[in-house]
Amino acid sequence: MGLPADGHVHSQFSWDANQGAMEETCARAMELGLPAVSFTEHVDFTPFRAGFLAEKFADLVTDGILNAPVLDVAGYLESVERCRAKYPELRILTGMEVGQPHLHVTEVAGLLAQGTFERVIGSLHCLLDGDEYAEPWELFPHRPADEVFRAYLAEIPRMVRGSDAFEVFTHVDYPVRSWPGGSEAFRPTDFEDELRHALSALAAGERVLEINTRIPLHPTILKWWREEGGRRVTFGSDAHLPEALGHGLGEAATLAESNGFSPGSKPEDPWIASN
Template sequence: MKPPDNHVHTRWSWDTASSSTMELACERARDLGLPGLAFTEHVDFTAWGDGDGGATAPADVGARPRVTPMNVQGYLADLARCRELYPELRLLSGIEAGEPHLFAGSVAAVLAAGEFERVLGSLHAVEHRGGLEYVDSSLLADVDPHDLMRRYLTDMVELVAGSSVFDVLAHCDYPRRYWPTDRAGEYSEADFEEEYRTVFRELASSGRALEIKHQEPAGIGGADALVVAGGR
């Protein structure tokens, strides 16, 4: 039995093409023989809201021109339709909450707007020049990559300790996707072993699961093929 893909983005995520529908993801899952999917759409924010950690967080949320609020009603309607169309698939509702320890109030408002069965926690941004900046190639070009990776993993411990809203920690070493091999050499986990271990200890002590990326050549609906091993 293949594992389900528990981290799928569709057109309801701000970074995913409008042609990337839930139906297409379900068709693909059926073709691949997957037992189910979790539609964990991105929930990110561009400003501090009520109940957020803005006071202790960086002054600004850096430019996030494409981030838009999740359309919860549209998402849930799609999901209900897919559950009727694909009864053989186990389809979970969900979100991927970005920096949930900093946006606790804003995330809670989204979670209150619908029923979400799978909540991923993820860190895509760190403090840089007084603002919260996405970790991507342009940030990595501006800093020492090893320093940034250490800071990222340290912030990750704060995220895990500071938010209980999520069940599964997504992509625990996200910046490596943009690792500048030309400047920094090959990425080596061993360089950050202690930092990784600290994250995993914190996560395990709260009984939560780590997302494991399962390398399949073909992703689901354009998203990464990711599975969750263990956990609730």
């Protein structure tokens, strides 16, 4: 079996991927033999503490708070159509990755109304810290790692209840990316109750769990997804550069197969759990 579709890819239309390039990414997909890619560009309406991003994105930062620009929908959709014409053998899906969609229901609805988006991903990047929102890497220096992760997991059911705009939930282990070195190593079993509650809420809300391969998903989490009623998974490299496309997808597909998931009817479809 070849690689599965990469369902989470960024291009130059994502505010933090200015080195990305949609056409070059499509060319890379052809080289890798990927059957499909989804360009899920960042949509971030939540102003958040810039931290180490302040220097790189100085034009977006005021008084230490980063305000991301709104997605250029018209330019994005035009670029997708050019790529579809240039690479007709590659299935190219439109999409977006919406951060904290439950906090911005009206704004997200307005953006979705501007075009057809075939893969809408929901992500939780920021948590409230005092009167500001901040990424986990901004929280860890002054809050215990276990407290941050529990707060993150507790927000997921609220996100499911508060937004029906997204079908796929990505990187359920997002804070682990920046897990502080001085803390005890991350172990899913330390957060079993909270993880199961979050996964159960996603499953009950009929959402799809993305196996994000920026870092490997702990196999125990996927096992619990099945046990909590999760029926579908997708795969996403979260690539912000063409050369990162497809990273870890083979290993993720093997993990999904070992947990009873198999490909859908079309290459870009979520994988489905067997009974």
